[in-house]
Amino acid sequence: MSDPQSTHSNDTSTTHFGFKQVEKNQKASLVAEVFDSVAAKYDVMNDLMSMGVHRLWKRYTIDCAGVRPGNQVLDIAGGTGDLTAKFSRLVGSTGKVTLADINLSMLKVGRDKLRDRGLVGNIDYVQADAEALPFPDNTFDVVTMAFGLRNVTEKQNALDSVYRVLKPGGRLLVLEFSKPTSEQLSKLYDMYSFHILPKMGQLVANDAESYQYLAESIRMHPDQDTLKGMFEKAGFDQCDYQNLTGGIVALHRGFKF
Template sequence: MGTDQTTRPATTHFGYREVPAAEKQKLVGEVFSSVAGRYDLMNDLMSLGIHRVWKRYYVATAPVKRGDRVLDLAGGTGDIAALLRDRVGETGEIVLGDINGAMLRTGRDRMTDRGNVRGFEYVQCNAEALPFPDASFDLVTIAFGLRNVTDKDAALAEMRRVLKVGGQARVLEFSEVKAEWFKPVYDFHSFNILPRLGKLFANDAGSYQYLAESIRKHPSQEALKGMMEAAGFDRCSYRNLSGGIVAIHMGYRV
């Protein structure tokens, strides 16, 4: 059911560090276990709160209708799933998938506290080898999670595999800033302000340093579009938000 992992490179990046590929999952897991209880704060610090607007737009423009079944990978604390609730209605289903148990538990608890119980399922899973049959979902989403996946090509192939024909995969991710004048400002915030805020508010500068570095190591808009095409998606495109700070990538299974 999963993707063959025998061709995985021996090493990969963890932020700016080169690490054995087999260790990245554990290292990323430690980061998100550390920040799970402060995940919303983390996103507010990284984006100055604008991530909430990006997520609303991401979901509002998704091709999803009542009764659809949606897989939200790297579902985290349930932000995307909560927004999707009204789109799929009472007859729809949303599966939150996350490789990190602490994040998944935080998401489940927060969703329950909000009264979001019916129509939700929680699955701890690896995006590189999804435990779902082929053609299981009308829409697959992953928001701010793909850059933390060790084998992005395998994850994209799995996202396509579990999509129904006509279904869309949507990736919301930090990307490459386009305005040259803004790049120094963005870098200063990422590498000087963000770790200090992480230390001050979460007592964890290291995790925030990694997250800033992981953004710079993530493929550019055109590179990720090419990766989605290589994974078998059709009609691939992307839309920059906030000058390319983030981008929404889209691809269909036809």
């Protein structure tokens, strides 16, 4: 299939919501509707969609984050708290993890899940827009964002905002769907994403449309090298990425010096 990134509008007042063009000031509310719809079944669908592999991607991200006791960690678009749960144990009683998400439905699901697991005391929950993080400069040792950046309207603004709140010596890790490295894998992935995924969403979450958006939003997200360049534009050093599962997902990393 053709690359939709090459055909989208040059109108600076609009942006993409999946393959559709919408006014920039509408996108956040449209994305909110998607996550309000899927929040209750989010974890179940993640396991089904990725056949559990999302847990390995997240575990690898956690291993690469280098979080230590006493660290201040920000988990942006932290959703149902998969990364926050592990970070809470790693930072210990002297550290703090802030689970931030723009979507209140997702934040509530994450808070309830983590509290049910007995994770209290070193986790804060904040409803926050990644483009304008409500934290002081130089606050966090580590910032992570797993499967959230592609939903942000102005991605460069989000990276700039993260750079501001990181301490010197801090690091950002972005785990996100990306561009498969082989044409054959790309074709199989397209078939799965556009033909099977929406049907799965309909059966399990009674919502085909949100999962159609998911597939489209992945195709509209910057590829690996483009996103690396955006990290560098925000001021990050030693920027790199690692392809996971043939580039279906990539882990990007950058440091603030």
